[in-house]
Amino acid sequence: MRIALFITCFNDTMFPETGKAVVTVLERLGHTVEFPLAQTCCGQMHFNTGYRPEALPLVRGFAEAFADYDAIVTPSASCAGMVRENHPLLAQQYGDAELRAAVAEGAPRVHEFTELLVDVLGVTDVGAYFPHRVTYHPTCHSLRGLRLGDKPLALLRAVRGIDLVELPAADSCCGFGGTFALKNAETSTAMLGDKMRNVVSTGADVVCAADNSCLMHIGGGLSRLRTGIGTLHLAEILASTQGDAR
Amino acid sequence: MSPDSGTNVVWLGSPGFPEAARTALGDPQLRRNLRKATATIRDKRLAVTGELDDWEQLREAGAATKRHTLRHLDRYLLRLEDSVTKAGGVVHWAADAAGANRIVTDLVRATGEAEVVKVKSMATQEIGLNEALEQAGIRAYETDLAELIVQLGDDRPSHILVPAIHRNRAEIREIFQREMGAWGRPAPDGLTDEPRALAEAARLHLRDKFLRAKVAVSGANFAIAETGTVGVVESEGNGRMCLTLPETLITVMGIEKVLPRWQDLEVFLQLLPRSSTGERMNPYTSTWRGVTPGDGPQAFHLVLLDNGRTATLADTVGRQALACIRCSACLNVCPVYERTGGHAYGSVYPGPIGAILTPQLVGVEHAATLPFASTLCGACYDACPVKINIPEVLTHLRAEVVEAKRAKRRVPGAEALAMKAATAVLASPRRLSVAQKAAALGGRLVSRKDVIGPLPGPLHAWTDARDTPAPPTESFRAWWQRTHPTGADS
Numbered sequence: 001m002r003i004a005l006f007i008t009c010f011n012d013t014m015f016p017e018t019g020k021a022v023v024t025v026l027e028r029l030g031h032t033v034e035f036p037l038a039q040t041c042c043g044q045m046h047f048n049t050g051y052r053p054e055a056l057p058l059v060r061g062f063a064e065a066f067a068d069y070d071a072i073v074t075p076s077a078s079c080a081g082m083v084r085e086n087h088p089l090l091a092q093q094y095g096d097a098e099l100r101a102a103v104a105e106g107a108p109r110v111h112e113f114t115e116l117l118v119d120v121l122g123v124t125d126v127g128a129y130f131p132h133r134v135t136y137h138p139t140c141h142s143l144r145g146l147r148l149g150d151k152p153l154a155l156l157r158a159v160r161g162i163d164l165v166e167l168p169a170a171d172s173c174c175g176f177g178g179t180f181a182l183k184n185a186e187t188s189t190a191m192l193g194d195k196m197r198n199v200v201s202t203g204a205d206v207v208c209a210a211d212n213s214c215l216m217h218i219g220g221g222l223s224r225l226r227t228g229i230g231t232l233h234l235a236e237i238l239a240s241t242q243g244d245a246r
Numbered sequence: 247m248s249p250d251s252g253t254n255v256v257w258l259g260s261p262g263f264p265e266a267a268r269t270a271l272g273d274p275q276l277r278r279n280l281r282k283a284t285a286t287i288r289d290k291r292l293a294v295t296g297e298l299d300d301w302e303q304l305r306e307a308g309a310a311t312k313r314h315t316l317r318h319l320d321r322y323l324l325r326l327e328d329s330v331t332k333a334g335g336v337v338h339w340a341a342d343a344a345g346a347n348r349i350v351t352d353l354v355r356a357t358g359e360a361e362v363v364k365v366k367s368m369a370t371q372e373i374g375l376n377e378a379l380e381q382a383g384i385r386a387y388e389t390d391l392a393e394l395i396v397q398l399g400d401d402r403p404s405h406i407l408v409p410a411i412h413r414n415r416a417e418i419r420e421i422f423q424r425e426m427g428a429w430g431r432p433a434p435d436g437l438t439d440e441p442r443a444l445a446e447a448a449r450l451h452l453r454d455k456f457l458r459a460k461v462a463v464s465g466a467n468f469a470i471a472e473t474g475t476v477g478v479v480e481s482e483g484n485g486r487m488c489l490t491l492p493e494t495l496i497t498v499m500g501i502e503k504v505l506p507r508w509q510d511l512e513v514f515l516q517l518l519p520r521s522s523t524g525e526r527m528n529p530y531t532s533t534w535r536g537v538t539p540g541d542g543p544q545a546f547h548l549v550l551l552d553n554g555r556t557a558t559l560a561d562t563v564g565r566q567a568l569a570c571i572r573c574s575a576c577l578n579v580c581p582v583y584e585r586t587g588g589h590a591y592g593s594v595y596p597g598p599i600g601a602i603l604t605p606q607l608v609g610v611e612h613a614a615t616l617p618f619a620s621t622l623c624g625a626c627y628d629a630c631p632v633k634i635n636i637p638e639v640l641t642h643l644r645a646e647v648v649e650a651k652r653a654k655r656r657v658p659g660a661e662a663l664a665m666k667a668a669t670a671v672l673a674s675p676r677r678l679s680v681a682q683k684a685a686a687l688g689g690r691l692v693s694r695k696d697v698i699g700p701l702p703g704p705l706h707a708w709t710d711a712r713d714t715p716a717p718p719t720e721s722f723r724a725w726w727q728r729t730h731p732t733g734a735d736s
Contacts, residue, residue, distance in 0.1 A: 007722045007723070009672060009678065011722065012678075012682070012721050012722045012723055013681075013682045013685060013717055013721055014715065014717055014718070016718055016720065016721055016722035016725055017718075019722040019725075019726075020722070020725065035723070035726045035730070037675055037723060037726075037727070038675055039675065040672045040673065040674070040675055040678050041672040041678075043672075045665075045668070046665055046668070046669065047641065048622060048641060048644070049644065049648070049661075049665065050617075050641070050644030050645045050646075050647055050648035050649075051645075051648055051662070051665040051669075052645045052648075054665050054666060054668075054669040055669075057669060057673040058669065058672055058673060061673055086641075140621065140622070140623035140624055140625075143624075144623065144624035144625065144627070144628055145624060171625075172581050172623075172625075173581045173621050173623035173625070175581065175621060176621065177620070177621025177622060177623070178621075178622075179618075180618065180620070180621045180622075181707070181708060182704075182707045182708060183264060183615075183618050184263065184264050184267065184582075184618070184619060185264075185707035185708070185710070185711075186264070186267060186268060186271050187264075187267050187271060187582055187585050187586055187619075188621075189710075189711040190271055190277075190585040191581050191582075191585060191621075192711065192712075216712075216714065216715070217712060219713075219715075220708075220711075220712025220713045220714055221711060221712050223697065223712075223713035224699075224711060224712055224713045
């Protein structure tokens with residue numbers, strides 16, 4: 001199976017370690033990961049902010065960059081959702097027949113990282129070791145968008161040494177929402193405050209999730225308040241093994 | 247505003263959502279009230295929807311019935327007019343708020359009365375009926391307990407089901423003591439803020455009005471095209487007093503409330519109370535057909551209100567908002583509503599449903615901040631008993647807002663320019679790579695120990711409350727190219 005990594009523009013620029021972790025885990029499981037260098041961005045920010053025509057070149061670029069792979073894996077629930085749900089919509093609204101066909105064919109090949117592991121590869125124990133207290137925040141796109149269910153938790157539970165603690169009110173949004181955090185900054189901050197209170201109450205050393213964007217928002221608040229609680233994409237926890245310095 | 251847009255739906259002079267939200271966000275007491283109230287209803291709803299094996303099928307059936315009815319709305323409305331007329335009622339058609347207000351005012355005037363009692367009604371709030379009646383010298387008394395609190399407090403509703411959710415009982419006691427005397431029977435001496443005492447004060451105050459009123463104005467939860475039956479669902483029984491005691495009953499109903507058959511109520515009378523109050527059944531369900539000699543009101547008028555609904559129906563994505571049965575489940579699960587309360591939405595329709603309904607009723611340019619008042623978290627869609635895909639409509643309306651702005655201004659705004667620039671960078675892997683190097687350099691310039699703290703300028707909205715990691719010096723693609731030099735994948 002030819003697996004291509006869609007790193008997402010955000011992780012590419014801000015969180016390269018997450019991409020490296022995805023590669024590490026998949027290679028440990030015996031797979032080869034390819035990285036098509038023509039890839040850029042799924043256009044989620046444009047789409048969610050109302051700039052649909054501006055997103056179209058990105059839809060086209062995605063379809064071309066990933067045309068030749070059996071599976072496309074991405075460490076972002078929201079970008080996976082964007083490609084699977086909204087690329088077909090944009091192609092329908094603004095694209096030609098060729099793009100519509102390419103998008104319809106490509107969208108089902110896109111898997112969020114935990115989907116690929118659990119549903120496609122049938123793995124929950126990836127041989128990880130992470131001796132820390134961890135809580136998991138199910139991001140809205142993981143929970144209600146992709147309906148990942150307990151796939152992320154099943155993977156985390158199989159990690160050796162982990163002390164996995166439940167996050168109270170886990171299903172409520174952290175308040176990030178992309179440009180929402182800028183357009184409605186006060187409301188976003190109020191939601192962040194409640195999320196942080198719940199994270200702190202778990203006594204966790206690390207809060208993890210399937211989306212670095214939400215984690216940057218939560219982690220940014222936790223850092224400003226000097227809570228000492230770190231954030232990690234769950235791929236990075238799954239990549240950790242005995243002997244790692246973490 | 248185009249001629250087919252709704253009028254009065256938005257409150258004049260209301261600021262945009264982000265600004266209006268500040269009032270509630272800065273009021274810790276109000277935020278505690280909202281959190282407690284929404285959490286309580288939310289838990290009750292989850293308990294009574296979770297106990298039904300066929301809840302998902304009920305939702306699907308409700309959505310399908312609404313979809314079908316809206317598709318053939320013209321046919322069902324004419325059938326409704328016919329069946330109401332045959333049952334002895336009179337049907338009036340109102341294109342907008344002014345038209346509906348004129349019809350109701352004339353009908354009340356024709357009775358010679360100068361006061362009416364009202365059952366809680368979203369539609370009459372939407373058109374500003376009380377204010378219109380007041381201008382004509384007719385006093386309207388709200389009889390729903392929460393609406394009474396809002397009216398006596400010269401206030402605005404902030405929740406569909408619990409309009410006075412922003413008031414606590416100490417405030418209610420104070421409002422009753424101060425205002426009841428000016429509207430009728432004063433509050434009893436020594437009124438406490440015990441819920442039972444407050445309810446008793448309201449009961450005594452309202453009982454006078456029920457016994458005196460000759461005209462009532464109501465809304466409707468549904469009207470059945472096949473039979474001409476109109477129905478109101480409520481918890482207090484005050485609605486039933488209004489619907490049965492007066493001589494004349496005037497019902498104002500949005501055109502989307504029609505249902506094809508009596509049998510359809512089987513679905514909606516399960517969906518509504520469970521989603522709304524979290525009860526298996528609502529305490530009072532009143533239904534009536536036209537007039538019955540010697541029993542109840544002897545004159546019945548049904549005012550069918552458009553006020554922007556036909557224009558909404560023309561939008562193939564947005565029209566699903568018309569399926570709303572006003573249960574308010576989406577408000578109670580919305581993390582934004584929970585923090586801001588209802589007033590921030592600047593309309594009688596608050597919360598997620600308001601964010602998609604209001605802009606469509608009045609035209610997006612008149613409520614341009616509402617579609618952005620959401621994180622697109624999707625909790626509303628999961629809770630909606632008729633499966634309105636609110637996030638889908640929100641992003642659809644966001645695109646409409648952007649297009650409306652684009653059409654209006656010749657020079658693109660800052661956001662439009664930024665988005666255009668982002669596309670230019672992101673459409674090319676080479677330009678993205680250059681931008682990543684620039685970002686890493688810029689990040690190093692403003693960061694301390696790899697952390698970016700508070701920044702001046704437009705980014706302060708983000709950096710005021712959050713630290714940001716400085717972008718790493720090596721992007722993923724740079725790392726990949728360095729460690730996979732064959733270039734086989736490029």
